[in-house]
Amino acid sequence: xxxGSIIATAAIMLSAACTENPExxxxxxxxxxxxxxxxxxxxxxxxxxxxxxxxxxxxxxxDDRSAETEAWVTAQNEVSxxxxxxxxxxxxxxxxxxxxxxxxxxxxxxxxGDFTYFYKNNGLQNQYVVYRFKTGEGSMDNxxxxxxxxxxxxxxxTSLGGMSFTKxxxxxxxxxxxxxxxxxxxxxxxxxxMEQIGDTLKDVKFSGLSWRGNEGFYYSSYDKPExxxxxxxxxxxxxxxxxKMGASQAEDELIFGGEKMKRRYIGGYVSEDEQYLIIxxxxxTTGNELYIQKLESPNAPIVSIVSxxxxxxxxxxxxxxxxxxxxxxxxxxxxxxxxxxxxxxxENWVDVIxxxxxxxxxxxxGGKFFTTYMIDAVHKVYQYNTDGAMEREIELPGPGxxxxxxxxxxxxxxxxxxxxxxxxxxxxxxxxxTGESELYRKSAVAFDxxxxxxxxxxxxxxxxxxxxxxxxxxxxxxxxxxxxTMLYGYGGFNVSLTPRFSTSNIVWLQQGGVYAVxxxxxxxxxxxxxxxxxxxxxxxNVFDDFIAAAEYLQSExxxxxxxxxxxxxxxxxxxxxxxxxxxxxxxxVALPAVGVLDMxxxxxxTAGAGWHTDYGTADDSKEMFDYLKAYSPLHNVKEGIDYPAxxxxxxDHDDRVxxxxxxxxxxxxxxxxxxxxxxxxxxxxxxxxGAGKPTDKIIQEQADKWAFSLSNMGYESLPQxxxxxxxx
Numbered sequence: 001x002x003x004g005s006i007i008a009t010a011a012i013m014l015s016a017a018c019t020e021n022p023e024x025x026x027x028x029x030x031x032x033x034x035x036x037x038x039x040x041x042x043x044x045x046x047x048x049x050x051x052x053x054x055x056x057x058x059x060x061x062x063d064d065r066s067a068e069t070e071a072w073v074t075a076q077n078e079v080s081x082x083x084x085x086x087x088x089x090x091x092x093x094x095x096x097x098x099x100x101x102x103x104x105x106x107x108x109x110x111x112x113g114d115f116t117y118f119y120k121n122n123g124l125q126n127q128y129v130v131y132r133f134k135t136g137e138g139s140m141d142n143x144x145x146x147x148x149x150x151x152x153x154x155x156x157x158t159s160l161g162g163m164s165f166t167k168x169x170x171x172x173x174x175x176x177x178x179x180x181x182x183x184x185x186x187x188x189x190x191x192x193x194m195e196q197i198g199d200t201l202k203d204v205k206f207s208g209l210s211w212r213g214n215e216g217f218y219y220s221s222y223d224k225p226e227x228x229x230x231x232x233x234x235x236x237x238x239x240x241x242x243x244k245m246g247a248s249q250a251e252d253e254l255i256f257g258g259e260k261m262k263r264r265y266i267g268g269y270v271s272e273d274e275q276y277l278i279i280x281x282x283x284x285t286t287g288n289e290l291y292i293q294k295l296e297s298p299n300a301p302i303v304s305i306v307s308x309x310x311x312x313x314x315x316x317x318x319x320x321x322x323x324x325x326x327x328x329x330x331x332x333x334x335x336x337x338x339x340x341x342x343x344x345x346x347e348n349w350v351d352v353i354x355x356x357x358x359x360x361x362x363x364x365x366g367g368k369f370f371t372t373y374m375i376d377a378v379h380k381v382y383q384y385n386t387d388g389a390m391e392r393e394i395e396l397p398g399p400g401x402x403x404x405x406x407x408x409x410x411x412x413x414x415x416x417x418x419x420x421x422x423x424x425x426x427x428x429x430x431x432x433x434t435g436e437s438e439l440y441r442k443s444a445v446a447f448d449x450x451x452x453x454x455x456x457x458x459x460x461x462x463x464x465x466x467x468x469x470x471x472x473x474x475x476x477x478x479x480x481x482x483x484x485t486m487l488y489g490y491g492g493f494n495v496s497l498t499p500r501f502s503t504s505n506i507v508w509l510q511q512g513g514v515y516a517v518x519x520x521x522x523x524x525x526x527x528x529x530x531x532x533x534x535x536x537x538x539x540x541n542v543f544d545d546f547i548a549a550a551e552y553l554q555s556e557x558x559x560x561x562x563x564x565x566x567x568x569x570x571x572x573x574x575x576x577x578x579x580x581x582x583x584x585x586x587x588x589v590a591l592p593a594v595g596v597l598d599m600x601x602x603x604x605x606t607a608g609a610g611w612h613t614d615y616g617t618a619d620d621s622k623e624m625f626d627y628l629k630a631y632s633p634l635h636n637v638k639e640g641i642d643y644p645a646x647x648x649x650x651x652d653h654d655d656r657v658x659x660x661x662x663x664x665x666x667x668x669x670x671x672x673x674x675x676x677x678x679x680x681x682x683x684x685x686x687x688x689x690g691a692g693k694p695t696d697k698i699i700q701e702q703a704d705k706w707a708f709s710l711s712n713m714g715y716e717s718l719p720q721x722x723x724x725x726x727x728x
Contacts, residue, residue, distance in 0.1 A: 117132045214245070333356060378499060460548065537624075570594050
């Protein structure tokens, strides 16, 4: 096992870097000798794992609230933004993105009580505004503002984290996030008068809000860490509380969790018929226990349905004593099962919709089940009755992704969205009784889908596995190996990358760029087996899949190493960090965002220990330690290697993947790399892991990503300069 000590030693000056390469000769860009990275102190921290000593000289950067770290962040940003400001077309890209983003965005309507609500952004508002109108009397055109998060903070950095209404629509509880933090506040209002009721609840984290009648609501949180460590300290004991209206937060009743039932993640929600409280408890991001409580009796016991963490399950609907489950127990691709209360043990479950060869998600609305199947990373949707009889396939506009197939059990219609890489999100209204879809609202973004194409290919990974990838670009693009190309991936935590439109990507495509998304192992595109093939001692498969995607793009003449960038965030940041170190000659640019980059210590921070089922930890065994250390980006930066131009990005308030990962990795790159490419870190201040980020910050970060990539592919000017009035 390990133990560490910290003894400060003399500071060292990190090596400088320049921005020139054989294909780039920008006179306005500083050379290596002119640009120096900030001084980064090294100390003598050493950890010991199973007899192996591992230095960690930048351990002090884990204290992201210290004055020394704050000064380091400021100094790094001065260098990074100084570099970015000298890219001659950075402003042109930002202006184009701003122009593209500036269109009205409307969400699908939803009803609560006497009102119809919807989300709307006028174009460049930092946060979406919630509007409403009297159902049957008003319309979106004369709606009133219900909640405007843009008024929560002057800089737009406080976001709305979700709303929950009582069944009669008279009360609303909503969460807010400040500076992108996962720690939330909960505010309760009278939905009719829009006036606050009672005190604001504080320090709520990883929580839904679920009302029990009008009495109060269930929510989850952890004990708040001590001052100064709120953004880094481990949070591993989740608790489910009930907040009673009129009571103070200090009086909230602990329902589940705590010392007697210690679990890392706990969530509770009330069934739509308000007969049951459903509780899910987990130790990691994979597998959960399931509990139920009959709410008709105040002192009814909480009964275990599923124990252990070998499968994922939840209750999707209740009808009297009938309880319907979605589970992957004995069904890696998922199935729907039913049992009758109180005989809810899995041995009593009867399949309603059995497992198929494709991965299942399911929603409920209008007395029906809507099954969405993922077939080679694109969606097909079917409508079933509660007896498990398939009534119809819902006709979609084409291959792509859908969302929204869910609603209340008595709804007669629902709204769903459709999108893919070249079709902006479009909303349809669906009649549940007739099966007819009608166009509700098209996106107003200025993009001509007819000028672009998006196709799926299958390539072969190192071990012979076939991996799907979707490649998008302008029609008629010449495949001569000279196209600027962005390769994106994730590969973890059962997350599936299905086709979705991105306003930001328009800029890349307009520049003649190729945008490729690989569906790597570790994701959920082909069920739990595909997921497990990229976890623990199989994690290298994910990197091999990504490397093979890059090789395919080059062998098929989409691009070549000098024109290829890789990008990924969070677990995808780990993907980029590991891949750029293992095969640096394949890439011109690497963009690891909010990445998990220190694989020996990730589990020491916030909720990181919950990721152990995907990664394992360095404390598990010598074999696991050796495996993690062999690919951990922080521990594999070497001197004398020509790495791709790198821009690490993170947020100084990221309390999910703490910024220390990115801080230490950037410091290590700057210390050991001696070539002529930039090794930068761009740190967004007053921002977190990504959710709720203001529009202006999103636009600037995206512009910087594209500018940095094109500049380090050798472009002194935009490949296809923007001209006033041009379509693209």
